[in-house]
Amino acid sequence: MxxxxxxxxxxxxxxxxxxxxxxxxxxxxxxxxxxxxxxxxxxxxxxxxxxxxxxxxxxxxxxxxxxxxxxxxxxxxxxxxxxxxxxxxxxxxxxxxxxxxxxxxxxxxxxxxxxxxxxxxxxxxxxxxxxxxxxxxxxxxxxxxxxxxxxxxxxxxxxxxxxxxxxxxxxxxxxxxxxxxxxxxxxxxxxxxxxxxxxxxxxxxxxxxxxxxxxxxxxxxxxxGAETLPQARPATAAPGEVRLAVKALSLPRSHAFGTSLEQVSLQVRSGEIVGIAGVSGNGQQELLAALSGEDRRAAAEMLQLCGQNVGQRGPDARRALGQSFVPEERLGRGAVPEMSLTDNMLLSHHQPPFVQRGLIRAAATVAAASAILQRFKVKAPGPQALARSLSGGNLQKFILGREITRQPKVLVVAQPTWGVDVGAAAQIHEEIRQLRDQGCAVLVISEELDELFTLCDRLYVIAKGRMSPPVSTADVTREQIGLWMSGLWQQDQAQNGGQHV
Missing domain, CATH: 3.40.50.300 (P-loop containing nucleotide triphosphate hydrolases)
Structure with a gap:
């Protein structure tokens, strides 16, 4: 063929x-x-x-x-x-x-x-x-x-x-x-x-x-054709101040088949990667909407970003405070299929030097898109290629690269390596670790347990709209997290004398 x-x-x-x-x-x-x-x-x-x-x-x-x-x-x-x-x-x-x-x-x-x-x-x-x-x-x-x-x-x-x-x-x-x-x-x-x-x-x-x-x-x-891939490595410094905090977030489901969030709490500090595990459909979609600013029904103080209450602020306001966001849905949410990669840059880079006084600076935008293609080894004909023309893994690398190059203070990423080959997954993980080492607070929502254990310093589990206590990935097994994904952490903690595993 x-x-x-x-x-x-x-x-x-x-x-x-x-x-x-x-x-x-x-x-x-x-x-x-x-x-x-x-x-x-x-x-x-x-x-x-x-x-x-x-x-x-x-x-x-x-x-x-x-x-x-x-x-x-x-x-x-x-x-x-x-x-x-x-x-x-x-x-x-x-x-x-x-x-x-x-x-x-x-x-x-x-x-x-x-x-x-x-x-x-x-x-x-x-x-x-x-x-x-x-x-x-x-x-x-x-x-x-x-x-x-x-x-x-x-x-x-x-x-x-x-x-x-x-x-x-x-x-x-x-x-x-x-x-x-x-x-x-x-x-x-x-x-x-x-x-x-x-x-x-x-x-x-x-x-x-x-x-x-x-x-x-x-x-x-x-x-x-490569002999070795980058290996997992721990953080180079202890975590710093709390950059992202969710405090007793409760939201009724937004539609008949949604999941209600009930008293969800979590913290992500600068210089650490925190993961959220869970079976699809247990509240991840609703939590992501609240974190990104698409759902602004929460009380202002339920969500804090870099010390400021943002529960009722939109995506642009949160981006201005230093948050970047990579959604799980690439085409249609992470990127516009019929737009070029250069134009897709502007979805989150609509500030100087890319936009000044309401005018797009084409040369700067093209150069930035080209730099992402090179740095993240995105296979595409060039920065003018349409987003829909890229394979799933290459589009994922471009979207992640677009958000990482913003040098965010907080990065929220869903399914970072969904459909990505082993070499590209290792590269994405390494880029996220480098961001952590530079002081970014990273929250990863993934249904890949191996990925979470490879990448994260701490883990939460979400089940039926409720969030488990945090646990260090070094102190828990995959089987343990598998049980917690059924919402059994309270029973499990009781068996262990109330201690985190």
Missing amino acids: CKSYPAVIANDHVSLTVAPGEIHAVLGENGAGKSTLMKIIFGAVKPDAGQMRWNGEEVRISSPQMARQLGVAMVFQHFSLFDTLTVTENIALGLHGDTDLQELARQIRETGATYGLELEPERHVHTLSVGERQRVEIVRALLTKPQLLILDEPTSVLTPQAVQKLFVTLRQIAAEGCSILYISHKLDEIRELCHSATVMRAGKVTGHCDPRQETAASLSRLMT
Whole structure:
């Protein structure tokens, strides 16, 4: 398969063979061409050249509808859901026009319960967190009972327990003869789940392997060509003054399917990284809205930024006090898809030297965007590239770079390495650590326990809108945090004599 775009060759004579019942991984750094190849197979992208055979016969898949008719289903990394429709209505869009919505809702509940991907079919998508939206995509694919299931970063926002349950499901599906193409940057997952792997770099296939016979280090080396990755390191100095404080924050849910926040309290000091763990849909979305200034219903004193009450101030006022914010939703919230990277800079850099007396200084803005591309190794044709043209991981690096270069006093970042390859994740973590070492107070909200343990100095857990006591990552296990994610910290503390673990 060959596919070129302006200034980039996405697929350069890529060949791939998948057998019935095989779970086949496709490995590569962000921008290696994996997602383009999957979209070609699914009919969402037309190749420039190449041949595809399906069950031994040559086919030209011209659209996703044709792909679904053949028995191909795909779960995209960037969701293809309509915010104003319900879960049931979104799933019905890919089915026959005479689909009974009540029967479909029953199937959604049944499939979700079977696979550990519980959903409320009547909820509107705009009320769902990123993790819940991913469940919709996976359930939608499973409902078609496909012969080939393509999964692009399917576990990026699932808990460890949900991942293991999904793996049981995928093995069962494969045992029934369904082929699975599996894209993930979690090398341990690939080694545990997949029977074979194709490795891509810069649009070309660079090798094949049996991941079960490889180590995480050897797989990383095949992907990146690098021998070693930056290692985790502790803070270089003790934390300083409190920069971000949440004090007994209680907010009723803003819509019928939201989560109420109840007496949420936390502190983040300068020179430390604090993490918040939790299963998707337990109040993270509501807390992020309050922290960013999108939700200003809190009393002024419930949220303090650099010593000032900001509960009822908007995003611009908080930015002026030194806060930067990286949302979990890249396209549409972190970046405007149809705008260039240079124009996207202005979403948070609308002050001198980029804007003066109401006029945009184009040269300064272009130079700043170009510097981010270089510093954060963002693969893009240039600063004028549209945000939607970047792979998920590269767009994440750009958004994070845009906020880090503001030299914030407080950085709030959600899902910092969602869908990001192992090399880029290590780089992002190192940039966040450097920010911490320069005195920034960093709050990370993530559903990746490994990431939180690698990155954070202290942890909180959020469950059903309530916040656990803080605990040092050095003094707690992943299993402990897993229990707390079910809201069991009070019981756990009682068993330990009321002491923090």
